[in-house]
Amino acid sequence: MSSGSSGGSGGGGGLNWKEVVAILGVITGILVFIFGDKFLCNLKGVNVGFLRCDNPSEPKAATETPALPPKFPPSSEPVKQDPIPFSSPTSTPSPAPPTPAPVSPSPTKTPDIEQKPVVEPKKSSDPNIGILKESRIFSDRITSKDQERTYFFTIKDKPSNVSLYLDNVSNQVGMWLYVDTNGNKIIDYGEQIGDALADSNSPGTISRTLGPDSYIANVKFKGGNSDYNLQIVSNTNDAINVKSLQDSKTFSDTGSLNRQNRQKYYLFNLKSTSNVNIILDQVTNQVGMWLYVDTNGNGVIDYGEQRGDTLADSNSAGTIKRNLGADNYIVVVKEKGGNTNYTVTMTSQ
Structure with missing residues (x-):
């Protein structure tokens, strides 16, 4: 009887398994609090159910997913920098906004076209024919604002039969011929050697034998705005x-x-x-x-x-x-x- 009770007391002197588990639980909780779950999970042989240890055999969906978004932007940046919208000839005309761009220069030309019928022809410099060697024809216009045109020519070396014809007029137009004896290209008193009038029904004609000298032909506004043709011919040279x-x-x-x-x-x-x-x-x-x-x-x-x-x-x-x-x-x-x-x-x- 006495021996059985001593054995029970001896057993009371040590820790039973429940006490050991409790002590380990307290120690584990303290370590988890201090180091976290990963510390114990990395210890070999430790597999405690309440620890949140990852199983290497399972996909890391929960932990890896947040890391993926930063990887996508770098891979998609070349698409954002794609030069095709700027350099491709096929993609450039396709958008609606670029379409009017080629048409935009046309309005700058439109005013010129619209102004042509209303703008009076610009007065050109007085033609200097030089030596009259062959027939010369001039087409021009005179108006109330631009009333005359002057033409200069020269007969050289020998006399010539010269004819001046003025026609293709819609109103009466006058024509005068002068000899420029002093060569100043200015019509002076006493230099007139011929004149004629042209209208819509008949041309004006001046025919003279002209010696070597300088001459001035003058076409002048008389009865209204009109186009005209002036022809100056050296008949002798054309013979x-x-x-x-x-x-x-x-x-x-x-x-x-x-x-x-x-x-x-x-x-x-x-x-x-x-x-x-x-x-x-x-x-x-x-x-x-x-x-x-x-x-x-x-x-x-x-x-x-x-x-x-x-x-x-x-x-x-x-x-x-x-x-x-x-x-x-x-x-x-x-x-x-x-x-x-x-x-x-x-x-x-």
């Missing part, structure tokens, strides 16, 4: 030189007469007296023809040198027959009734 019409020689030429070519000059000479026959035909409108003798050999028509004239129309030819002595001669074919073709034939016997 066809047949040279000798001798020994039964025949010369024939086919030409046309119109606003740009109103008359044609032909030059020929005879070394001895001959019977000359000049025929003008194959015309559709009335055409005049004149024969002159160039007694002084200056190549131009002077007063008193006419030796014959004729008219040709669509129904009949014009003919000049003369017995002509040795000399130089000029034949002029001139439009009278409108544009037409013509043929002139010269024969000596």
Whole structure:
């Protein structure tokens, strides 16, 4: 009996398992409070249910998820910096705002187009023709605000038969010809050598034999705003030189007469007296023809040198027959009734 009680007392002297567990629990709680769950979870062999230890075999969804968002922005930044919207030719025109950009320059041109009918033509510098070697044509406009145009030309070396034609007007327009003897390009008193008026029904014409000198042609407003054409022609320079019409020689030429070519000059000479026959035909409108003798050999028509004239129309030819002595001669074919073709034939016997 006594031995059994001593064994129980001996057992009371040690810690039973419940006490050990309680002590360990207190110690564990203190360590968790101080170091946290991770400290004990990292100890090998420790697997206490109430500790919040992660199982390596399980996905770390709860802990890894917050870390993912910072990784996405760097990977998406190249998309934000994509240069295609700025450099791609296909993407640039597609948005609606860029579409009006190419159209925007058009309004800057519109005022110019709208102003053309109402703005008076700008006055250009007075044309300086220089030496008159061939036909010159000028188209311009005069108004009540811009009333005249002046043209300068020179005849050099030898005299020339010069014609000025003013037409294509809608109101009366005046034309004057001056000789600029002192070469100052200013119209002075006493220098006028010709004038003419043009209207919508008839052109203005000045024809003169001009010696070597400087000349001024002046077109001036008279009856209202008007466009005009001015043609200045050196007939002598444009002449066809047949040279000798001798020994039964025949010369024939086919030409046309119109606003740009109103008359044609032909030059020929005879070394001895001959019977000359000049025929003008194959015309559709009335055409005049004149024969002159160039007694002084200056190549131009002077007063008193006419030796014959004729008219040709669509129904009949014009003919000049003369017995002509040795000399130089000029034949002029001139439009009278409108544009037409013509043929002139010269024969000596």
